[in-house]
Amino acid sequence: MEWYMVFALLGTGLAAGFINTTAGGGSMLTMPLLMFLGLPANVANGTNRVAILLQNVIGVRTFHQKKVLDFTTDYRLAIPAIVGSVIGALFAVEIKAELLEKIIAGLMVLLLFVVVLKPDVWVKERAGAVNPKPTFWQYIIFFFIGLYGGFIQMGVGFFLLAGLVLGCGHNLVKANAVKLFIVLIYTIFTLGIFMFHDQVDWKAGLILAAGNMIGAWGGAHFAVKGGAKYVRYVLILSLAIVILNLFGVFG
Numbered sequence: 292m293e294w295y296m297v298f299a300l301l302g303t304g305l306a307a308g309f310i311n312t313t314a315g316g317g318s319m320l321t322m323p324l325l326m327f328l329g330l331p332a333n334v335a336n337g338t339n340r341v342a343i344l345l346q347n348v349i350g351v352r353t354f355h356q357k358k359v360l361d362f363t364t365d366y367r368l369a370i371p372a373i374v375g376s377v378i379g380a381l382f383a384v385e386i387k388a389e390l391l392e393k394i395i396a397g398l399m400v401l402l403l404f405v406v407v408l409k410p411d412v413w414v415k416e417r418a419g420a421v422n423p424k425p426t427f428w429q430y431i432i433f434f435f436i437g438l439y440g441g442f443i444q445m446g447v448g449f450f451l452l453a454g455l456v457l458g459c460g461h462n463l464v465k466a467n468a469v470k471l472f473i474v475l476i477y478t479i480f481t482l483g484i485f486m487f488h489d490q491v492d493w494k495a496g497l498i499l500a501a502g503n504m505i506g507a508w509g510g511a512h513f514a515v516k517g518g519a520k521y522v523r524y525v526l527i528l529s530l531a532i533v534i535l536n537l538f539g540v541f542g
Contacts, residue, residue: 300328303502304501309510311448312514322339342499373477376441
């Protein structure tokens with residue numbers, strides 16, 4: 292591997308790790324890069340999971356040290372997400388990629404309007420809304436989010452944040468911590484599936500992961516120190532860039 296490829300993986304991983312830890316959409320940077328470096332799309336999809344896994348180990352550990360994440364109560368929503376992610380990784384949905392991208396973009400446009408027009412919902416934890424025991428519908432919602440994440444991964448962080456903020460009542464800092472934990476747990480299973488099918492490039496994955504881990508460490512500290520107000524600004528910017536990219540504005 293050429294030296295410039297190593298630096299490209301490290302730099303892109305650093306940016307993606309920060310974005311994934313404070314908002315979402317970092318895989319929109321890493322997936323195109325992995326394919327640009329010559330990896331087939333399915334191998335790039337599997338290789339990206341290596342960086343996601345190690346990135347989230349750092350992010351989850353940092354949020355836990357900062358007393359944002361409580362493993363004794365925050366694990367429950369990971370269960371339906373794991374089930375959904377395994378199914379998503381095992382079976383490919385028969386849908387054209389172009390149509391899927393437009394559907395995702397439409398949902399993210401809607402989410403962007405909610406983030407911009409209802410800032411208090413994202414910044415403040417809603418008193419009485421946070422239930423340590425998820426409801427039946429929350430389990431269903433997170434099953435489908437896991438299904439999407441296991442199949443595609445790109446953009447799943449936005450849907451997890453929406454579910455955790457709008458559906459569970461968390462503020463953005465807490466939601467980001469729980470999001471990372473959920474993705475960490477289900478990525479263990481989905482990465483195993485890609486490994487079984489020999490669709491992981493370990494050299495590229497580990498180099499990318501080094502950058503992601505540094506970015507995740509910085510992102511988690513930024514989220515805790517800056518608070519939900521500043522994390523919301525990062526979320527708005529990330530959503531806007533991802534939406535423009537999905538609609539082909541950047542080529």
